[in-house]
Amino acid sequence: MEKKVNISAFSNNNMVAEENRKFFYENGIFATNIIGSPGCGKTSILEYTAGHFDEKFGVIVGDVKTALDSNRIIKAGHKYAYPIETGGGCHISPNMISEKIKEINKNIDYLFIENVGNLVCPSTFDLGEKFKIAVLSIPEGDEKVRKYPALFLNAQVVIINKVDLLEYMDYDIECVKEDCKIHNPKVKIFETSIKTGEGFENFFNYMRTQRKYF
Amino acid sequence: MEKKVNISAFSNNNMVAEENRKFFYENGIFATNIIGSPGCGKTSILEYTAGHFDEKFGVIVGDVKTALDSNRIIKAGHKYAYPIETGGGCHISPNMISEKIKEINKNIDYLFIENVGNLVCPSTFDLGEKFKIAVLSIPEGDEKVRKYPALFLNAQVVIINKVDLLEYMDYDIECVKEDCKIHNPKVKIFETSIKTGEGFENFFNYMRTQRKYF
Numbered sequence: 096m097e098k099k100v101n102i103s104a105f106s107n108n109n110m111v112a113e114e115n116r117k118f119f120y121e122n123g124i125f126a127t128n129i130i131g132s133p134g135c136g137k138t139s140i141l142e143y144t145a146g147h148f149d150e151k152f153g154v155i156v157g158d159v160k161t162a163l164d165s166n167r168i169i170k171a172g173h174k175y176a177y178p179i180e181t182g183g184g185c186h187i188s189p190n191m192i193s194e195k196i197k198e199i200n201k202n203i204d205y206l207f208i209e210n211v212g213n214l215v216c217p218s219t220f221d222l223g224e225k226f227k228i229a230v231l232s233i234p235e236g237d238e239k240v241r242k243y244p245a246l247f248l249n250a251q252v253v254i255i256n257k258v259d260l261l262e263y264m265d266y267d268i269e270c271v272k273e274d275c276k277i278h279n280p281k282v283k284i285f286e287t288s289i290k291t292g293e294g295f296e297n298f299f300n301y302m303r304t305q306r307k308y309f
Numbered sequence: 310m311e312k313k314v315n316i317s318a319f320s321n322n323n324m325v326a327e328e329n330r331k332f333f334y335e336n337g338i339f340a341t342n343i344i345g346s347p348g349c350g351k352t353s354i355l356e357y358t359a360g361h362f363d364e365k366f367g368v369i370v371g372d373v374k375t376a377l378d379s380n381r382i383i384k385a386g387h388k389y390a391y392p393i394e395t396g397g398g399c400h401i402s403p404n405m406i407s408e409k410i411k412e413i414n415k416n417i418d419y420l421f422i423e424n425v426g427n428l429v430c431p432s433t434f435d436l437g438e439k440f441k442i443a444v445l446s447i448p449e450g451d452e453k454v455r456k457y458p459a460l461f462l463n464a465q466v467v468i469i470n471k472v473d474l475l476e477y478m479d480y481d482i483e484c485v486k487e488d489c490k491i492h493n494p495k496v497k498i499f500e501t502s503i504k505t506g507e508g509f510e511n512f513f514n515y516m517r518t519q520r521k522y523f
Contacts, residue, residue: 133346133428133457134449159429160458183459185399185429212456214347215373215399215427234448234471235348242426243347244374245397257448263477 108220111189115223118196119206124153125306126206128187128222130246131230132239133212136256138164139289140230141207145173147292148299152205155179155195157187159211175200186210186217204306214239218246225309226251233260237267240274247278252285254298259288322434325403329437332410333420338367339520340420342401342436344460345444346453347426350470352378353503354444355421359387361506362513366419369393369409371401373425389414400424400431419516428453432460439523440465447474451481454488461492466499468512473502 119126131137141154145168153175156165165178177199179191187210199206208224210217218227229250231239234257240247247253253275255268268286275282283301287294333340345351355368359382367389370379379392391413393405401424413420422438424431432441443464445453448471454461461467467489469482482500489496497515501508 132348132426132449133453134446158456161452161455163452163456183429185427211429212346213399213427213429215397215425216430232348232448234446234474235346238375238377239347241375242372242377260448260477263474 108189111193112221112223115189115192115196119223119225122201123309124201124203124206125302125309126208126222126224127226127228127252128208128210128217128224129228129230130210130214130217130250131212131232132214132235135212135230135232135235136289137209137212137230138167140254140256140287141168141209142171143289143292143295144207144299145171147295148302150205150303151203152207153177153199153203154207154209155187155192155199156209157181157191157211159183159185164209175203181211184211185213185215186220187222188220189222192222205302214243214246218243218249225305228252228254230254230256231271232257233264233266237271240271240278244278247275247282250279250282252283252301254294255284255286257288258286258293259290322403325407326435326437329403329406329410333437333439336415338415338417338420339516339523340422340436340438341440341442341466342422342424342431342438343442343444344424344428344431344464345426346428346446346449349426349444349446349449350503351423351426351444352381354468354470354501355382355423356385357503357506357509358421358513359385361509362516364419364517365417366421367391367413367417368421368423369401369406369413370423371395371405371425373397373399378423389417395425398425399427399429400434401436402434403436406436418520428457428460432457432463439519442466442468444468444470445485446471447478447480451485454485454492458492461489461496464493464496466497466515468508469498469500471502472500472507473504
């Protein structure tokens with residue numbers, strides 16, 4: 096009986112994810128699902144994006160508690176930021192997205208979904224996004240890809256953030272990139288820093304190209 | 310039906326946790342459950358502890374994949390480190406501990422259980438430990454207590470790690486300590502750095518005192 100319950104919950108999730116995907120496609124919204132540890136810089140990346148990515152985009156920001164991150168993005172001058180408070184939940188579910196997209200502005204061309212800070216649970220949930228973006232950061236240490244493989248099997252893009260801290264820390268970035276490629280040989284990797292702006296122009300151009308073939 | 314399955318799973322977990330607690334008590338093992346984000350320094354803290362905590366203790370190290378962390382602790386000169394690979398699971402369950410304690414050395418006085426790197430899911434699982442230790446680190450940012458409240462409601466001890474990085478980062482440590490106290494007014498907070506050794510002697514003495522009244 097337990098197995099049946101699980102299977103039914105999973106197929107329901109997948110069905111809702113497909114409906115979300117259809118909504119995004121029909122409205123020309125290129126949606127991505129951003130996943131990383133607490134504090135790896137997901138919100139900072141979106142704050143920076145709010146100030147520098149010259150396209151019409153929206154942000155859905157998931158948090159266990161508080162709308163702090165969504166408020167940060169609005170404060171950074173961005174109009175279309177929508178919070179999801181999971182109320183203790185460890186990931187955003189397709190149903191939460193399905194509810195939230197009823198209120199988003201349909202004229203946006205891109206949607207960034209910032210998932211709950213968690214390297215494990217959000218990795219296996221399809222929300223209807225075009226692809227997943229995994230965010231790593233230098234202070235976390237360079238073994239995270241090996242220790243949390245599910246995300247890196249499922250992510251088309253990896254952002255290695257806070258590279259300005261490389262000089263202070265013992266972090267083998269080449270090894271991290273190799274580990275990413277073992278899990279997904281076609282992975283696209285960007286090395287970024289909010290402080291210097293490094294890597295963002297490449298990332299934005301990649302997003303534009305990807306949307307073209309959407 | 311779904312509800313019944315959940316209730317039954319939870320009460321079974323609690324039952325196993327109580328059995329684990331009984332085992333620890335009968336064998337004079339003071340067990341704690343260490344929880345924090347990926348990369349906050351849980352394993353480094355235990356490596357440092359292996360070299361400086363002059364007591365008989367064991368370590369159970371949970372990881373989604375690999376025994377990397379357990380090997381690090383053994384390499385640091387520690388004899389009693391036991392890995393648990395959760396195989397995709399986002400937390401250690403009481404059952405995993407129940408299985409693992411069959412093979413641990415019963416002559417230890419302390420047991421540190423290093424949970425999977427995750428600020429959300431492990432917070433609400435009782436493994437039979439005496440108390441939970443939450444680990445924060447400076448590079449994660451100073452809003453984590455507000456964003457992930459469940460852990461800080463449940464933790465008797467908070468370690469704020471990597472304080473040597475305070476001078477490079479904008480982190481309001483007094484505010485973090487206040488946030489911790491809002492969730493648990495009796496919380497005991499330690500500020501630590503592996504690089505300087507700061508805070509560890511206080512932490513070790515606290516553990517010794519706590520075990521005395523165990």
